[in-house]
Amino acid sequence: MKDILNKLTEHRCLSRDEARAILQDIAEGRYNDAQTASLITVFLMRDISVDELCGFRDALLEMRHPVDLSDYAPIDIVGTGGDGRNTFNISTAASFVVAAAGLPVAKHGNYGATSVSGASNVIERMGVRFTADEGALRRSMDGCRLAYLHAPLFNPAMKAVAPVRKALGVRTFFNILGPLVNPALPAAQLLGVYNLALQRLYTYTYQAAGTTRFAVVHSLDGYDEISLTSDFKVSGVDGEQIYRPETLGLARLRPEELYGGATPDEAADIFRRVLENRSTAAQKQAVVANAAFAIRLMRPDTSLPDCIAEATETIDSGRALQTLKRFIELNQ
Incomplete structure (x- = not known):
């Protein structure tokens, strides 16, 4: 050393x-x-x-603890965290919308580190039990097109640095690694980052790793997802592009409209309301926008307006809620 x-x-x-x-x-x-x-x-x-x-x-x-879901060719939708905005669990809700649209999702997540509630906090409050059993994960994929991979069950090597990370009390390169080590090695990934430097780093890393289906998204006012509170930038194998919410037929949102609650229970309530189609219009739009870009990544020949319409329809029709209910049944 x-x-x-x-x-x-x-x-x-x-x-x-x-x-x-x-x-x-x-x-x-x-x-x-x-x-x-x-x-x-x-x-x-x-x-x-x-x-x-x-x-x-x-x-x-x-x-890692390996799990083979390659025959499903799933997508992962994840944010790095660290933007300090305490938004509700947009990428987690978007994962269920994408699964309801008929696309396989292998969602990798953990408890919240830089926000009130991470994906695992919300999923756990749905009554779900985490598992690393491949058979159980495959049954979940078969039954509702979504499997949830709770990071600590699959990355035992991280335990060795946990005491040091906790003692330092600051973000380290291990936080950057999290989104890159989904043990299912998904075929595609939509990743949200909180600054342009990280967007470049992840883009170059995906390219160096030979990843062929990815999109790194960043809202230019500092969110690690498509927040619709500003223009946002998307980079992928075909280059990069800046989008305005209005050009996609979506409203520009206010930061306070994406508030994630003061407790994990509040965050879980917002998450469920989105999928029940009982959320605010702003909360629904944010989820739809992220889900639409994930659908586009999986179906590149589909136009963005059609992807937005499909994501909206999965919520309006109740399919997103049915996907959540089935997921809970399969993972108790």
Whole structure:
């Protein structure tokens, strides 16, 4: 570790293979907490490179609890968190809308770290029991086209750094890694990020990893999702584009309209109301917008207006709610 730290403090970057080996050594307990904290601190003082991020990702995926859902070719819809806006669980609700539209979803999530309620908080409050059993996950996919993968069950290597991360109390490169290590290795991913620098980093990382179906979205006023509170930028394999809500036939929203509640119970109530079609128009529109871009990613020949119409119809018709109900039945 001494040689590694010397290299990093000399402003040199790790190769992909070096980064992979280092994270494996950390997970296997070959470094003490002080050494691990020093390594993490380096990346608090400078940006992580694409090779470094790919190497860390390689290590975690190699050490993951594997689950094979490849024959479903699912999509994952996720945000990095960290935007400090405490929105309700937009990407989680959008996942159920996309599944209700007939598309397979392997949703990877965790408890909230930078917001009141993460995806796992909401899913748990629906009465769902988390599982890493592949058979159970496949039954969920077969029954409602959605499986939920609670991150701690699939990434045991992260336990080795948990005490150090908790002691530091700040966001680290492990937060950046989270969206990249879905153990099901989904065929497509819609990822929301909270700044343009992260959008570029993830885009380059997807390209380096050979991912062919992805979209990284960022609302230009700082949200890690399509918030409709401002113009938003979408980058993918075909380049990048800036969209205005109005040009998509959607209203521009106010930040307070996306408030996620003061407790996980309040957040879960908002989530359920959206799928029950009893939410505010603003809450529904935000979910529809994110779901529409996910549908477009899976069905690239479908126009965005048609994707928006389809996402809206799944809520209006009650199909999104039925998907949620079936999901709960299959995962108790």
